[in-house]
Amino acid sequence: MQILSRRGFLSIAALLGVGTLGGVMAACGPAATPTPAPAKPVEAPKPAAEAPKPAAEATKPSVPAAAAPSGAVAPVTLRFNNRTGREAEIFDEMAKVFREKRPNIEIKNESFPGANQEYFQKMALLVAGGTEGDLVWMSSIEGFYDFASRNAWLPVDDLVAKDKVELGQWYKAAVDMMSVEGKMYGLPLWSHPSITGLFYNGDLFDQAKLKPPDGQQSFEQHAELARQLTKRAADGKAEVFGFNPATGYYNGHGQVILAFGGEMISKDGKQMTYDQPAVREALQWMADLYVKHKVAPVPGTDDAGQLQANGKLAMWASGVWGSWASKQWKFTNWGATLTPKGKSGKYGAMLQTDANPISKRSKNVDAAWEFHKFMCSEPAGKILRDGTYVPSSRPDIYESPEAKANKGLAPFAAALREAVPLPKPANYRLRELEIAINQVMGNLWLGKMTVDEVTKEVNRVGQQILDKPAGAA
């Protein structure tokens, strides 16, 4: 009998390679991500009576959440899913402070690595497998609404009513954002008014003998300032850029649209609105920065942090986390204010609020609720303000003397006062919509499409997503 020929071996090897590849592709995903087992139907909510009943749970009316009485819950260990990095460290700090008041509630922080995408993949798989923690840190853009609509989180309306939690202690828009289809799925942990901050390099202003912006400038004045600050080599290439805007839908051009008086999406979340004159005007202003004035680096290619750190950027749009990055800058002469006010008379602030919803499967609802309340309280807000880059959802924190003394944080209080809730699609496909719009908008920033063309395309592509059924399928 003939021994396997080289041709035969190569054939088998190549076919096995294809077969293996097919398997890998069919189960495509990050190497460490297991293929999820089919999800169990989400369990029905546990009746409140099943949870351990605290002996003296009643909280006095109008008493801040953090001041809840201690020792009311039987000893338990709470699992809290969150993200590695500064956030996990700050949650550790919170847990320590919380345990001083509630020694019988142990907090087990389960922190997972990865940027947004990887972290939320992990959370989706945990929820699918029924193994998420008692509390789960979630971003408003990523999965908070989608999972809420699928009954993954515990509605807290009854708990809020039972404890008579004063909802006025948080920004109203932030509280509003915690509700999905009439039910409240938590208290607002931290909020920011998206990209409404304008940071600048004072040295470059001094060199150009120009006055830094003060938050009252118009969009036209801002573009002119960017032109004056841009330095060019003999061949016309920019050596110092006047301004680096943010281009994203939720973090970037969406705020410019709102400032110009346009809508990012219809109020009911079912219609695209990029054909509105105000939207087109806003986008034209931004496109001119890239294509006409050439005062901004090509989007997606410049690490803004590198440009800032090396004094190659005069002004840049950022969020509340902007001053956190200042530790990397060589220059100390920097300042912060807000982006221009548009025709709407506003900065275009749009609130993004993250939360730590309680899992509907949690067997420790009372303990989880106590820690949940604490993380949204004023004492926890101070920890956030002093130790990380997004300080709570509370006006008493954002408007505190300490916040006002922080030059990178102080301007945002004004933006938060006017911030509207994040406009979300009715089918909760926030990230899908954002990614599609951002990709199409790239044509505008690169000068490949006009505003007319790009707005039509964004409307077409966006509407396809809005017309999909709720959630992914």
Place this chain on the structure above:
Amino acid sequence: MASRSSTNPPAPRSQANRLEAAATADTTAAPGVLLVAPGRPWMTLRRREMLAGYVFISPWIVGYLALQLGPVLASLLLSLTAYNIVEPPQFVGTRNYVTAFTNDDLFWPSLRRSLYYVALDVPVGILLSLLLALLLNQRLRGTNLFRTLFFLPSVTPTVAAIFFWVWIMQPDWGLLNWTLSLVGVRGPAWLGSIEWAIPSLVTIDLWTAVGGTRMVIFLAGLQGIPRELYEAAAIDGAGAWRRFRHVTLPMLTPTIFFVTVLTVIFALRVFTSAYIATGGGPAYATWFYTFHLFKQAFQFFSMGYASALGWILMVVLLAFTFVQFRLQSRWVHYEGERQS
């Protein structure tokens, strides 16, 4: 098309039986050796070798069955469902496949982009790997050093290599455009340019891959070519080019074929560089097929649809491979085979 058969045709059955019998004849007497029944022995040489072969590949087989075959079959079933991983899958028949071909704006463009990437990456990559292997096969002083240097990029962590290239290709202060500016050329935005983004990713892949496994396979193929053929060609007056053209290249065609099949498969899977360096942009310029699949599966959680995309890709890959196998008889020369 002429069919081929071995130049060493299999021995006639009677001869083969005699050889097998000879190979096993004395085992009946040897202590500790498997005894065989009189007549036709069960544990023939061929069976022993086959058994040994299976034992050697058993770790892979076990791994494949345990870790890959299950997900593969599961994905086939999931491709017929709507499945968002949080709720149980719902059977939708072939709807996902119909959607892919008729109602997904990104399906055909992403497939085209992947094919464009393959068209750029595969020929250039194979050619450069072959050139490097030829250089290393010269057995000159310092070959080991060069082999290490060429191989080094392929062992660099992929993410680190991509970030490294993102900096090099940065349009305003990157090393590449700075170097071009020295000779009066104003470089494009590379990864930030719709036109240049895919060629830029191809460049990154070439840097990491040309000196890697592909080059080593070529080198092994080159070193497997009998020296006598070169000596005979030299005696016949063949120069370096003719020896390469008429000895090296034909003898290397099975290796080139093997490398081509695998490189096409790997190139069609392009994902990591787009995921890290460009996020599929700018303006969908690097939104490859596998990137589309990944987004559907792991960001939008349309797992059923993503599974369907995976199986469509499987069919595309099989088609590519089938065509290559059909065409191989036109250019692949197997040593030890002759035309009948």
